[in-house]
Amino acid sequence: MGLDKSIQYLKGVGEKRAELFSKKGIKTVEDLLYFFPRTHEDRSVIKPIAQCAEGETVCINVTAYQDPQDRYVRRNMLITSLVVFDDSGMMNIVWYNNKYIKNNIKAGQKYVFFGTVTRSKQGRVQIVAPVFEKQGNERFTGKIVPIYPLTANLSQKIVQTTMETALKEAGRLTEYIPEKLREKYMIAELNFSMQNIHFPADSESYNIARTRFVFEELLVLQLALRERRKENEDNVGRKFEDVKCIRELTDSMPFELTGAQKRTINEICRDCMSGRQMNRLVQGDVGSGKTAVAAAAIFMAVRNGYQAAMMAPTEILAQQHADSLGELFGKHGIKTVFLSGSTKAKEKREILEKIATGEVQVVIGTHALIQGTVEFKNLGFVVADEQHRFGVEQRAKLMAKGENPHMLIMSATPIPRTLALILYGDLDISIIDELPPGRKPVKTYSVKENMRKRVYDFIAENIKKGMQAYVVCPLVAETEKSDLENAEELAKKLAQSYPDIKVGLMHGKMKPKEKDETMSKFVSGEIDLLVATTVIEVGVNVPNANVMAIENSERFGLSQLHQLRGRIGRGGEQAHCILITDADNETTKKRMDTMCQSNDGFYISEQDLKLRGPGDFFGTRQHGLPEMRIANLFEDKDILKLSQEAAKEVAEKGLDSYPLLKKRCEALLSEDIVMN
Numbered sequence: 001m002g003l004d005k006s007i008q009y010l011k012g013v014g015e016k017r018a019e020l021f022s023k024k025g026i027k028t029v030e031d032l033l034y035f036f037p038r039t040h041e042d043r044s045v046i047k048p049i050a051q052c053a054e055g056e057t058v059c060i061n062v063t064a065y066q067d068p069q070d071r072y073v074r075r076n077m078l079i080t081s082l083v084v085f086d087d088s089g090m091m092n093i094v095w096y097n098n099k100y101i102k103n104n105i106k107a108g109q110k111y112v113f114f115g116t117v118t119r120s121k122q123g124r125v126q127i128v129a130p131v132f133e134k135q136g137n138e139r140f141t142g143k144i145v146p147i148y149p150l151t152a153n154l155s156q157k158i159v160q161t162t163m164e165t166a167l168k169e170a171g172r173l174t175e176y177i178p179e180k181l182r183e184k185y186m187i188a189e190l191n192f193s194m195q196n197i198h199f200p201a202d203s204e205s206y207n208i209a210r211t212r213f214v215f216e217e218l219l220v221l222q223l224a225l226r227e228r229r230k231e232n233e234d235n236v237g238r239k240f241e242d243v244k245c246i247r248e249l250t251d252s253m254p255f256e257l258t259g260a261q262k263r264t265i266n267e268i269c270r271d272c273m274s275g276r277q278m279n280r281l282v283q284g285d286v287g288s289g290k291t292a293v294a295a296a297a298i299f300m301a302v303r304n305g306y307q308a309a310m311m312a313p314t315e316i317l318a319q320q321h322a323d324s325l326g327e328l329f330g331k332h333g334i335k336t337v338f339l340s341g342s343t344k345a346k347e348k349r350e351i352l353e354k355i356a357t358g359e360v361q362v363v364i365g366t367h368a369l370i371q372g373t374v375e376f377k378n379l380g381f382v383v384a385d386e387q388h389r390f391g392v393e394q395r396a397k398l399m400a401k402g403e404n405p406h407m408l409i410m411s412a413t414p415i416p417r418t419l420a421l422i423l424y425g426d427l428d429i430s431i432i433d434e435l436p437p438g439r440k441p442v443k444t445y446s447v448k449e450n451m452r453k454r455v456y457d458f459i460a461e462n463i464k465k466g467m468q469a470y471v472v473c474p475l476v477a478e479t480e481k482s483d484l485e486n487a488e489e490l491a492k493k494l495a496q497s498y499p500d501i502k503v504g505l506m507h508g509k510m511k512p513k514e515k516d517e518t519m520s521k522f523v524s525g526e527i528d529l530l531v532a533t534t535v536i537e538v539g540v541n542v543p544n545a546n547v548m549a550i551e552n553s554e555r556f557g558l559s560q561l562h563q564l565r566g567r568i569g570r571g572g573e574q575a576h577c578i579l580i581t582d583a584d585n586e587t588t589k590k591r592m593d594t595m596c597q598s599n600d601g602f603y604i605s606e607q608d609l610k611l612r613g614p615g616d617f618f619g620t621r622q623h624g625l626p627e628m629r630i631a632n633l634f635e636d637k638d639i640l641k642l643s644q645e646a647a648k649e650v651a652e653k654g655l656d657s658y659p660l661l662k663k664r665c666e667a668l669l670s671e672d673i674v675m676n
Contacts, residue, residue: 003030010590017158031304032166033173036197036213036630037146040206043114043131049166050088052125057116059141060127062086066107070099084113092126105384109133114156122130125471131157133442139164144206146198176660177216181650184459187644188212197630211227211639214631218643219650224665226651229279229427237277237404238306238380245303246296252331253292260434267430268297271406272304272381278406283415284432285316287439290410293432294383295325297408300362302334304634306380306405310364313385315340315512320541321385322364339365339374342513370397381569383408391494397487412566413559414601433602440598442565442575446553446592449582455549458576460498462547463528469547471531472564491531491550498529506532512527534560541569553579554588558608587611587623609633 007029018027026032062084072081080101082093093111094112095101102547105111115130117582130199133141148159175190182189195211201204246265250257257265264282269280284290298308310325322338328535329336337351337360354360357375363369379402382396399405447455459469471494473487491505504527506518519526523542530545534556548568561579569575594607600624602672633640655662 004028007032010162013162013213020154020355029166029170033194034629036151039147041145041147043141043145049086049091052117054117054119056120059112059114061112062591064105064107064112068105080384092124092320094126094128098464109597112138120674140652151259154437169357176664181646185646187215214636214639217629218640220668221645222663223650224668227665235277235404237406240272240304241276242304243273243300249296249299254618258434258436260432261293263431264293264430265296277404280428280430281409282430283411286412287435288432296329297383298362301381302643307376307378308362308368309379310383311369313368315516318364329502334362335360336362339363339368341368344485370394376401381406387411414605440574442569442577444577444596446579446596449580452580455578462502468545470545470567471528472550474552487531500526504530508533527582539571546573546575548579549580551580552581554581556592558591561595562604621660
């Protein structure tokens with residue numbers, strides 16, 4: 001069976017079940033084979049009943065003493081019980097509301113049961129709702145069994161059985177990592193690895209298989225990114241003759257640039273003088289001064305005779321950029337316009353005409369910039385702010401407005417230094433790792449929920465002194481989770497408890513226009529306290545906001561908490577961030593301690609990756625990675641290093657020399673998930 005064949009045609013699947021699999025992104029046999037288990041259960045150890053301890057998960061080989069017995073304890077509660085025995089003793093097996101058990105177990109027959117041992121109210125040992133099979137027909141007991149991430153109506157047994165079928169029907173898989181490369185880096189062969197990643201013979205075989213697939217995943221990703229970068233490097237770009245003109249702008253700024261900002265500007269200048277198209281990512285922590293760097297680059301483009309465009313993900317952020325940069329550029333005779341979806345028709349027509357004739361040199365706006373009606377006279381420089389909010393296609397559309405304009409991408413989401421080259425392998429990278437002098441670190445505290453009243457009293461006192469504050473909640477609607485405070489309810493409570501405070505509410509379910517209106521009121525001071533969900537994570541500068549309380553802070557990742565915290569402390573006042581949580585597990589304590597001890601976004605993201613793993617850290621693909629199927633970019637550093645060496649070796653020889661590997665890279669790039 002071909003790997004590209006729909007799983008619908010696998011034995012036991014069919015159209016309806018195929019639809020369930022598609023919810024997990026599984027459409028073909030190959031998709032299924034590369035749907036790796038999240039863990040394994042070791043069901044290979046069989047224990048006598050007499051040695052089974054409470055709380056232990058065990059496999060037992062037993063005989064059914066009787067047919068299963070049903071009894072209703074109330075109208076909607078069916079309890080089915082079964083007594084089983086072996087040479088060492090007897091045990092109860094119990095099921096709740098499972099009317100099919102009676103049809104599958106018969107007295108006197110031998111079975112294998114796997115489950116967790118508990119005690120009944122009467123003190124008897126029992127196993128509730130175990131996995132079971134007839135002795136002699138074992139498929140998922142008596143061995144190491146894969147446990148997969150599931151979706152509704154898709155059980156472990158269905159996935160396990162389908163995977164077993166796929167491995168058989170797929171036949172011998174074609175290896176695409178050359179033997180010499182595998183031997184050099186001690187990587188196992190594909191067929192052995194595929195069998196043992198799903199149904200390992202033992203733990204050693206699993207580890208060997210896992211190493212192979214981690215290596216493969218990272219190797220293909222790096223080669224694909226190298227190919228994308230090669231394409232970029234082949235593009236001829238606008239050559240800027242005068243780069244020293246930047247000093248005219250930086251000398252007029254009311255602050256001294258940091259060393260990191262100057263270094264980044266120099267890197268941009270070298271790119272723009274080279275004659276090749278620039279594709280550079282500027283990565284910096286919250287408040288590190290990325291906008292000043294972008295301003296210098298835009299200024300250089302204009303002074304060299306080109307127009308520049310800057311795209312931001314939200315209208316209010318774009319407006320803020322337009323206001324601040326418009327004022328800065330205006331002092332030097334450069335005209336700036338703002339364009340968004342809400343720009344009135346008449347004004348929009350006038351703006352479009354000025355852009356087309358070159359009357360305005362700088363255009364700042366939202367996605368409205370990539371509309372077909374927007375035509376530039378001579379676009380030579382493009383900036384995308386908060387890069388993870390834009391897809392490849394959107395950035396490509398903006399760049400298509402000019403002839404190979406230089407591209408500057410900005411991100412305020414710090415990535416661990418060890419991973420930057422993997423994540424942005426197709427871009428040149430500048431890191432602004434220095435904050436402007438005089439910016440006070442935000443003081444961060446972690447408190448229990450019994451301190452909530454004191455926290456909100458502190459916020460109220462702060463507002464009386466003329467400041468503003470945020471309260472962040474992880475949820476919006478009551479129906480989502482009743483045990484957690486949500487934004488709507490909390491906003492009502494705070495408005496009632498503190499009638500002198502003007503409370504606003506902002507969450508993801510609001511329309512963009514409503515969100516922008518609310519944020520504008522907060523910026524202008526019409527709202528004192530903004531209760532919000534994470535929609536404020538990327539956002540505007542409100543220098544007057546200096547306190548933030550984050551409810552149920554254990555629900556957020558460290559990097560997300562750091563981004564949220566970056567919304568405050570932008571004025572001269574000392575800022576305070578208060579993390580409210582009652583979670584007391586060890587991981588939560590470590591995460592809260594990290595936030596309280598450090599304001600360094602790069603360090604925090606490293607800890608986030610270490611504590612949560614890449615599945616959560618990159619869950620929204622916000623940094624441009626395809627979703628990692630198996631690699632853990634923190635734990636697998638040694639394999640990452642090997643894959644980097646192998647990628648370099650393959651690239652030096654040329655990917656064309658490895659046609660099967662090249663095909664894998666092309667498939668990854670065609671999915672449009674690299675730098676998405």
